[in-house]
Amino acid sequence: MAMRPRRPDTTQPCGELHSSSHLILVFYPQATGIAIGEDCLLFSFTKSYQVYYNTSMFRPRNRIYIIDRKSRMPLPQYYYSTPFVVYHHVNAYEVDGHIVFDVIAHNDNRMYEMFYMANLRNWDSDGSTISCLSQCRRYVIPLHMDKDASIGSDLVRLLSTQVSAILEECGRVFCIPEVLGEGIELPRINYNYNGKDYSYIYADGFAAKIIKLNVKTKEMLQWQEEFTYPSEPVFVPAPNSQCEDDGVLLVSIISMLPDTLPFLLVLDASTLTEKARAYVRGSKLHMDIHGVFLASDVCARCKKAEEDEHAQKEECDLDVPGKMGKVTSEEAEAHGDQNKEM
Known part of the structure; x- marks a missing residue:
C-alpha cells in the first residue's frame, strides 16, 4: 500500500540517532516546563524546570520517524511503539535492509522524579522512596515492506534478534523491542564501531557499579567497590587494537568515606579487572556524569x-x-x- 510521507510533529520532544544512510527520530511523551518553588529539579542552576510525563499530552505511543539522509525526506511507513522515555542512545546501524538501534529506555518519568528537591529531602537510605529500572532495548526497523505481506505478519527478517515489527491495518508497523539488559545508564561504546554492528556496551549500574554488557549474548561483567560512586566509564582503545574490547575504561571515582581520596580508575575493558588507580590530592573531585578522553595526538593538533x-x-x-x-x-x-x- 502506497503511503504519503508524513513530516514529524516538531511540538513533541524527541531523540535522535544516526545510521549510515538514515536519521532516526523517536518522539517521547515527555515535556519540560519552567517551575517555581519547591517542586523543581536539582539539575538547574539558573532556572527551575519541571518535567511532565503524560501519554495523553501528545499520543499514547512513541512515534518513530525514519528520514533518508540523502533525500532528507521521511519514509512513508508509520512506525510506532509503546510509550517510553530515553535520555541516552547507544548505537544504530544498518544490516540486510533493516535499521537496528539500541537505547536505554524508561517506562515512565521516575528517573527525573528522583531528583526533585522534595524527594531528595525525604530520600530513604536504601533509595526505596523512588526507584526506576531502565532497560537496554533493541528496536529493528524494516526499511522495505513486502507488498504481499499480510496483516499481523512480522516484517523483521533478521535471525540474530528477537525483535518484531508487526504490520497492522493502514500500513502501520508496531515495533516490539528485545530487552538486552536491565539496570544500566550512561552507556558508552568503542566509538570506532559507531554506526556499525557491535558487541559491547560499557555503562553505570544503578547500584554504583561499572557494567560491561555483551549485546549479542546478554552476558554482563561488573566492577564494584564498597563505599564508592563511579562516573560514566570512558572507553579508550589500545593502540593498533585488534578487537572491539581491546582497550581500557577510565572511570572517575569518589568515596562516601570522608578520609578516602577520590581517584581515577583504569579497568581492562575486556575483563573489567583493575589495571591502575591514580589518587587526586590537594583538590576536590566532584561526581561527574559525562567524560571525554583526548588522545595525545588530539592535544598536539x-x-x-x-x-x-x-x-x-x-x-x-x-x-x-x-x-x-x-x-x-x-x-x-x-x-x-x-x-x-x-
Missing part, C-alpha cells in the same frame, strides 16, 4: 592550532600602525642597506 593562530595574529600586528612585529635578520639587514644608500 590543538596546540598546533593555537600556535598557528598566535602566529597569524602576530602577522596581522605588523600591518597595524604603531605596533612592532617580529623582524627577521634578513629584513633588518635589507633595511640597513636602504639607509646607507639614502
Whole structure:
C-alpha cells in the first residue's frame, strides 16, 4: 500500500540517532516546563524546570520517524511503539535492509522524579522512596515492506534478534523491542564501531557499579567497590587494537568515606579487572556524569592550532600602525642597506 510521507510533529520532544544512510527520530511523551518553588529539579542552576510525563499530552505511543539522509525526506511507513522515555542512545546501524538501534529506555518519568528537591529531602537510605529500572532495548526497523505481506505478519527478517515489527491495518508497523539488559545508564561504546554492528556496551549500574554488557549474548561483567560512586566509564582503545574490547575504561571515582581520596580508575575493558588507580590530592573531585578522553595526538593538533593562530595574529600586528612585529635578520639587514644608500 502506497503511503504519503508524513513530516514529524516538531511540538513533541524527541531523540535522535544516526545510521549510515538514515536519521532516526523517536518522539517521547515527555515535556519540560519552567517551575517555581519547591517542586523543581536539582539539575538547574539558573532556572527551575519541571518535567511532565503524560501519554495523553501528545499520543499514547512513541512515534518513530525514519528520514533518508540523502533525500532528507521521511519514509512513508508509520512506525510506532509503546510509550517510553530515553535520555541516552547507544548505537544504530544498518544490516540486510533493516535499521537496528539500541537505547536505554524508561517506562515512565521516575528517573527525573528522583531528583526533585522534595524527594531528595525525604530520600530513604536504601533509595526505596523512588526507584526506576531502565532497560537496554533493541528496536529493528524494516526499511522495505513486502507488498504481499499480510496483516499481523512480522516484517523483521533478521535471525540474530528477537525483535518484531508487526504490520497492522493502514500500513502501520508496531515495533516490539528485545530487552538486552536491565539496570544500566550512561552507556558508552568503542566509538570506532559507531554506526556499525557491535558487541559491547560499557555503562553505570544503578547500584554504583561499572557494567560491561555483551549485546549479542546478554552476558554482563561488573566492577564494584564498597563505599564508592563511579562516573560514566570512558572507553579508550589500545593502540593498533585488534578487537572491539581491546582497550581500557577510565572511570572517575569518589568515596562516601570522608578520609578516602577520590581517584581515577583504569579497568581492562575486556575483563573489567583493575589495571591502575591514580589518587587526586590537594583538590576536590566532584561526581561527574559525562567524560571525554583526548588522545595525545588530539592535544598536539590543538596546540598546533593555537600556535598557528598566535602566529597569524602576530602577522596581522605588523600591518597595524604603531605596533612592532617580529623582524627577521634578513629584513633588518635589507633595511640597513636602504639607509646607507639614502
